[in-house]
Amino acid sequence: MTDKRLRIADVVTHFESWCPPSLAYKWDNVGLQVGELHQKVTGVLTTLDVTEAVVDEAIQLGANLIIAHHPLLFAAPKKLDTTAPKGRVVKKLMQHNITVYAAHTNLDIVEGGVNDLMADALDLKEVRVFLPEGHDTYKKVVVFVPATHEQIVKDALHTNGAGNIGNYEKVSFVSQGNSYFQPNAEAQPFIGEAGKLEKVEEVRIEVLVPSKHVNQAVKAMVAAHPYEEVAYDIFADEKKGKPFGLGRVGELPAPTTLKDLAALVKQRYNVPHVRFAGDASATVETVAILGGSGRDYVDQALQQADVYITGDLTFHETQDAVEAGLQLIDPGHYAEQIMKKKVADYVQTAFSDVAVHVSETDTNPFQSI
Ligand SMILES: [Zn+2]
Incomplete structure (x- = not known):
């Protein structure tokens, strides 16, 4: 039986009871991106990015709520030229009355969010926060x-x-x-x-x-x-609660080599390719993970782990990190797609009558041969 009164706001309220916007960094832009919260839900689509192909997928599925990890509107636009890519996406969303909601750094930080999913996918034990920001x-x-x-x-x-x-x-x-x-x-x-x-x-x-x-x-x-x-x-x-913050550090179930871990990362994160740097035969056990772009935290990874798994590593930073003795694995920024299923499951569990879909659109801009 469909609950005719269920609104997008109800789905959002439930989602935020797990993943509150207050966890996000101040510079971030989370929450409502486009559309309205008070319309009835016709379906939900979870995605890493909101591209035009993802909007087409939502239209096809009859879903009027897209929950994305990456904010559609990040830098404040001065104009919305509907012949340019971003404007075209916004126009299409509005024409089809589709609401876009983003959970970005709050979904990275929250317990059970992107970084925990990436740690769990590698069966890490004794998982702790990599970059503590504060305490609950x-x-x-x-x-x-x-x-x-x-x-x-x-x-x-x-x-x-x-x-x-x-x-x-x-x-x-x-x-x-x-x-x-x-x-x-x-x-x-x-x-x-x-x-x-x-x-x-x-x-x-x-x-x-x-x-x-x-x-x-x-x-x-x-x-x-x-x-x-x-x-x-x-x-x-006044007692301190659990620390919260970006990234996770944990222990592999058993020591392995950098090369074998890189292969495992590729398989478990379901990404087309993985780059790694360092000594392929080095033994690694303590792993630091930061979903998305983590190149600014190489020093912290050196202090806490044998190997650092993060995306968007550049040539010189990687070279310096290897010189300093760190092993690195770069599964690409797209590894964050791991959030799609978790968010869909979370919404579906609470609202069994709503059609919740995991986007099948590949929004990874990179291809490899
Ligand atoms: Zn990201």
Whole structure:
């Protein structure tokens, strides 16, 4: 059964509950690129880039939402000449009422995003952030609930991102007490009656919530709470959460040679060719990965890993890095296409009635012979 009320905004809201735009770099341009968020969804297409061929694919599939990794509009255009490539794409999107949404550096940084996918594809273990930018922050949410409704409110909190600490889930602290209130004449109290002081046995539930999930968790908690007026507090928690940032570093399941790893990268990232530099027979075990263009981070890779996997490496940088003792593998920028399936799966899992497609258009500008 198709949910006729499902709008692009609903898909975007769900996507952002995993991959918030706030994770993106300030210089980036993520989120809505072209179109509108309030129209009904007819289908979703995930892609690395929005080229004219990708727009044609969306039209063919009847999909009016394209979710892309690379922003269609990055540098602010001064004009949209619809005879030039970019303008032509925008014109076609508008003529066909197709909305384009981009998740760029936020999708690189987010847990489970591009860089984690690239690490997972090589079965890396002990995966950590390559270039930490900061730490997740937490809030402490405290809510007072009649004892009868403790579980239902806790469930609402836990299913919306609250109460995860390290390897522990559904973590809460609960204490008992009494609450007192006197409803006025306009109140519609769940317990008690107008003008009469009530004493109710309540519990105080305390949970830790990652800041990015607070709005969602509080909304669900209030919806599950039986009271007309819910008493709750949100406190800042100064403890450091998990680090976040670009790239990943991890350990291969077993040491291998640079050449064998390069072959594995080619196969697992499903790219037409892979360049590598260094000593083909060198043993590599600790791997640094940065999807897209990572040539600015060779020094950090040298400090943290035996081999650095990134795209868009240039001649001189590679030469210097090899001289310094680093092994390098360049699977090309196109390796980031790994995000297409993950984003499609994420949307499809939440909205089983929506047709979600992974773009089959090859947007890699390079060919090799
Ligand atoms: Zn990229």
